[in-house]
Amino acid sequence: AQSVTQLGSHVSVSEGALVLLRCNYSSSVPPYLFWYVQYPNQGLQLLLKYTTGATLVKGINGFEAEFKKSETSFHLTKPSAHMSDAAEYFCAVSEPGNYQLIWGAGTKLIIKP
Amino acid sequence: ETGVTQSPTHLIKTRGQQVTLRCSSQSGHNTVSWYQQALGQGPQFIFQYYREEENGRGNFPPRFSGLQFPNYSSELNVNALELDDSALYLCASSLDGFAKNIQYFGAGTRLSVL
Numbered sequence: 001a002q003s004v005t006q007l008g009s010h011v012s013v014s015e016g017a018l019v020l021l022r023c024n025y026s027s028s029v030p031p032y033l034f035w036y037v038q039y040p041n042q043g044l045q046l047l048l049k050y051t052t053g054a055t056l057v058k059g060i061n062g063f064e065a066e067f068k069k070s071e072t073s074f075h076l077t078k079p080s081a082h083m084s085d086a087a088e089y090f091c092a093v094s095e096p097g098n099y100q101l102i103w104g105a106g107t108k109l110i111i112k113p
Numbered sequence: 114e115t116g117v118t119q120s121p122t123h124l125i126k127t128r129g130q131q132v133t134l135r136c137s138s139q140s141g142h143n144t145v146s147w148y149q150q151a152l153g154q155g156p157q158f159i160f161q162y163y164r165e166e167e168n169g170r171g172n173f174p175p176r177f178s179g180l181q182f183p184n185y186s187s188e189l190n191v192n193a194l195e196l197d198d199s200a201l202y203l204c205a206s207s208l209d210g211f212a213k214n215i216q217y218f219g220a221g222t223r224l225s226v227l
Contacts, residue, residue, distance in 0.1 A: 004155075041220065042220050043221055044203065044216075044218040045218070046215050046216070049215070090156070092155075099161050099163075099168055099169045100158045100161070100169055101156075101158065102158075103155030103156045103157070104155050105153070105154055105155045106154070106155050
């Protein structure tokens with residue numbers, strides 16, 4: 001069965017520092033992978049997704065993620081954190097041809113001034 | 114192009130009651146998925162409707178049911194409410210049901226069961 005693990009329920013970084021949010025998955029086939037962001041009192045918004053092709057995926061707001069099959073990982077990074085990046089981030093996975101997204105528990109990103 | 118809208122935004126019910134939540138999908142989308150997000154957790158898939166038919170279901174009991182209308186808007190109905198049903202309920206619309214397609218989420222309905 002598919003599952004998603006996000007390491008760290010809370011991650012705190014200083015403004016201008018590197019952001020690294022970790023996501024590991026389990027899947028019997030090469031999956032589709034997603035990162036979504038949720039701001040307070042708002043719905044989820046897609047940051048980026050990997051389906052096929054280039055394993056380094058660029059998303060909105062300067063975020064990117066790399067699919068590493070050997071490590072079953074899809075970590076999210078941003079070179080320089082901004083105060084507006086403070087939000088909760090969710091990693092999700094699906095098997096090709098499936099309709100269902102399996103979600104991680106989320107990581108709350110805290111930006112220190 | 115209008116986004117996904119959900120109503121109501123907040124709802125308070127008592128145990129044993131029934132509730133109906135509504136979702137208007139984004140223009141041009143024929144698929145609606147419903148999720149339950151408990152506090153501090155990721156969303157859990159309830160079910161998906163594609164062109165008015167249930168296309169798949171997660172691990173939720175039959176007292177969770179839904180409908181999709183010809184205009185592709187949708188309802189989530191929950192009967193015999195339990196305290197553990199307290200959560201944020203999210204609706205997402207997409208095209209053609211497959212997970213590789215981007216899902217656009219509404220802001221959710223926060224349900225409190227007392």
